[in-house]
Amino acid sequence: MIIILLSFLITFAAQPASTTCPLEITPPAVAVPFGGTVSALCESSSPQVKGMGWESPYGGTGLVKGVSNLTLQIDSLQKWSARPICFVNLNASQCTKELNVTVYKMPDDVNIGLWLSDTVEEGENFAVECEVIEIAPIHRVSIKLLNGNKILGEMWGNGSTSFSPVSRIFYFLQNGTREYNGVRLHCEVKIDLGPVQDLPATSSKPFQLIVHYPPTFSQAENETLTLSDGDQMSLNCSASGEPAPQYSWNIPHMSKVPNGTQDIFNSSFKYAGTYECTAANSRGAVTKYFTVTQAPRVRTTLAVVLGVFLAVAVVLAILGIFFLTPQGTFSCSKLGFTPVSGPVWGPLCPPSIVPCRVGQACVTWDLSYPGLLHRQVNMANVAPLQWIVALCMFCSVSGDGCSLILKPARAVVGFGESVSVSCEATRPVRVLGWESAISAAHTQRGPSVQWKVDSLIDWIEEPICYGVFFSAPRQCEEKLNLVLYKSPDSVTITVVNHTGPMVAGKEYQLLCEVQNVAPVQYLNLKWYRGRNEVYNRSFTDLTSPSPVQVSSILVITPSQADDGVRYSCVAELELGPEGPQPPLTVTSVPLRASVYFPPTFQSPEAEIVDVPEGGETTLNCTAAGNPAPVYSWQPEPEPKREDDQQAVLASSLLLPGTYTCTASNVLGKKTKQFTVKAKSKGRQKV
Known part of the structure; x- marks a missing residue:
């Protein structure tokens, strides 16, 4: 009987599907959303079919005799992992075939943002995080980081075999360049089902990336312009930068200069000179110089002056010809006019300016005859040629230095x-x-x-x-x-791109900003840690005489010793011995550093404590830490007290043994062991 039964089981034992199994499922694979409908037809091509059926937690049919095809119908699939199997009983065997079913769920949401920051600094790496909320199956999910249609990175949800919905954050590491500033990034999530079904992608809202970088001029080189009086002058100081640059101008002969957002200076040309423009933001400052020269004039002032002197020389030479007497003197009597005795000052030589003297020449003016100019010049021992040479010497450029x-x-x-x-x-x-x-x-x-x-x-x-x-x-x-x-309006200190306590061992930037100080080339910014100067920044490379805004950055890596330390910034104008003494200074409000660090014991070594006879035992587990550590003891002391969570245990009831104290905060934990020993009693003397 047993042999017959075994033969029957062997004959009708289910055989795994193979290339000889005469079953075909249409469609061979289906993808449905959770709760969706599944329908598939299983057909046998063998004439030896005794019966067939579907094994499935939903829509299973069991064995149906006398059929060669059978439909699986599931109205609402409520399971994340389903493996329906079609089986057929032949005359001498059984074979099976599995329907490939994928149950999916579109994500509830897709979010995008920056990891651990709100902005990006030029030249630094940054991470973009794409968060996918409740999606299934995760192992078929692809996620892309895109700038418009350009793919910046792609990842897959590999490493998980979960079929039910999960949430996952994907990180894309990028390098911060100014070309990224202002671009709109988005994350795109897609469940890849292959040829079975093409599901639409789900995208996050766009995220605008802000990259901080110092100002850069659109036209970087300094410019030289040659203009004539009245020409329209346009100086372009446009610069790109993030944050948007602020502009300060230094204009020759102008007291109220344009400042703020004005990047182009338009005016009619009046003054030649060097026009200076500084573009600045919190990342740095750059200066551009415009050298404006005046075009050559048709007649210059020097030419006019020389022309006047030349004309006077010619007139005097002509007068010498007509009015020179044989005695070597000038006189209008040579032409029949009677001179008036005594020197007379004329309108061309008013005594308020200077007597007209050349060598020993004394000029007199005779107005006896209207309309005629009578002049007598005493030229004692001076020949006419010598007199003219003396006149030329009067116009020469040689002589004493400017005094x-x-x-x-x-x-x-x-x-x-x-x-x-x-x-x-x-x-x-x-x-x-x-x-x-x-x-x-x-x-x-x-x-x-x-x-x-x-x-x-x-x-x-x-x-x-x-x-x-x-x-x-x-x-x-x-x-x-x-x-x-001008002393600064204000001097302030802030922590760049960070709020709240610092963490020991991480790098931070402290920014000192000075508002409206002049002249900036005499300014020194001094950084202090407590009372110790740690950094000094000068601005001798800047030349603006009018008030400007400048800044300095101090990079620190705080440690436990920096907790509670005050950092300050001092703006000092060193104007030389003619300036205020001592130098004018303006100090910022100190920035008190709050530094988080894990617990540390002053003496981390294990301690052995003897229990004094009849006395109190004290176990001191005090540790430094920020935030303040929380303490726990193992084993808990008996009897248990309300203050057993404190750093110090003091009791006369502590039993001998080993006690472990744990001091912990959000950054870590440290342990310390105490061995309590009973003090042995010495033998009593008899």
């Missing part, structure tokens, strides 16, 4: 303060004056002239004292070394 003295030679003035500078001539002078955008002055009498301003609030070009002398050189000038300074 102008400024008192003081260097003026350092606070914004809104008064200033007074005297210009003195050390040799006879015809005209002495000051050329300046404000408070210009001149004199024709005294040997000195003063430049004075009651309240200097204009960022002007340095004033020039000029003199017109009787002897060569006829005209010369001295420029006043004027320094107009």
Whole structure:
């Protein structure tokens, strides 16, 4: 009987599907959403079919005799993993075939963002995180990071065999370049079912990437322009940068210069000189120079002056021919006019300026006859040729050096303060004056002239004292070394791209910003850790005389010792001996560093403690840490007390044994062991 039964089981035992199994399932694979409908037809091509059926937790049919095809119908598939099997019983065997069913779920949401930051610094690596919420099956999921239609990276949800929905975050590492600034990134998620079904992709909302980088000029090189009076002048200082650059201008002879967002300066040409533009943001500052020169004029002032002197020389030569007497003197009596005795000053030589003298020539004017000019010149021992040579020497450029003295030679003035500078001539002078955008002055009498301003609030070009002398050189000038300074409106410290406590061992940037200080080339920014100076930044490469905004960055890697340390930034204007003494300083509000660090024991070594007879045992597990550590003891001391979670255990009831203390916070934990020993009693003497 047993042999017959075994033969029957062997005959009708299910055989695995093979190439000889006469079963075909249409379709061979299906993909349905969770709760969806499944329908598949199983057919046998063998004439020896006794019966067939479907084995499935949903829609199973069991054995159906006398059929060669059978349909599986599942109205609502409520299982994430389904493996329906079609089987057929032949005369001498059984074979099976499995329907490939994939149950999927589209994601609830797809999110995009930056990992651990809100912005990106140029040149640094950053990670974009794509978060997929509740999707299945994860092993068939592909996710792409795209900039428009450009694929920046692609990943697959491999490594998981879960068929039910899961949430997953994918990280794409990128390098921060300024070309990324402003681009709109998005994540695209797709369940790849191959040829079975093409499901639509699901995308996140666009994420605009911000990359911080210093200003860069659109036209980087300095420019030189040649213009004529009245020409339209346009200076383009446009620069790209993130954050958007702020512009400051230094314009010759202009007190109120454009600042802020004005990147192009338009004006009619008035003054030649160097026009300076600085574009700055929190990442840095760059300066561009425009050298503006005046086009050559048809007639210059020098040409006019030389022409006048030449004309006078010609007139005097002609007069010498017609009015020169045989005695070597000039007289109108040669033509029948009677001279008037005594010297008379004429309109061309007013005594308020200078007597017209050449060599020993004394000029007299005779107005006895209306409309005629009578002149007598005493040319004792001077021949006509010598007189003309003397006149040429009068126009020569040789002679003593320019002798102008400024008192003081260097003026350092606070914004809104008064200033007074005297210009003195050390040799006879015809005209002495000051050329300046404000408070210009001149004199024709005294040997000195003063430049004075009651309240200097204009960022002007340095004033020039000029003199017109009787002897060569006829005209010369001295420029006043004027320094107009302004203390900063504010000095502040912030942590770049970070809020809250710092973590020991990580790198951070401290930013010191100085608002509206001038002149910046005399500024020193000093960083202090507590009372110790740790860094000094100067700005001698900048030349703007008007107020600007500047900044300095201090890179720190805090440690446990930095917790509670105060960092400060001091702006110091070192204006030289003529400036305020001691130098003018403005200090920021100190930044107190709060540094998180894991617990640390002052003495981490295990301790052995003897229990004193009848005394109290103390176990001290105090550890330093931020946030403050939480303590636990193993085994818990008996009897248990409310303060057993504290760092110090003090009890007279501690039993001998080993106690382990754990001090922990969010950054880690440390353990320390205490061995409590009973103090042995010595033998009593008999």
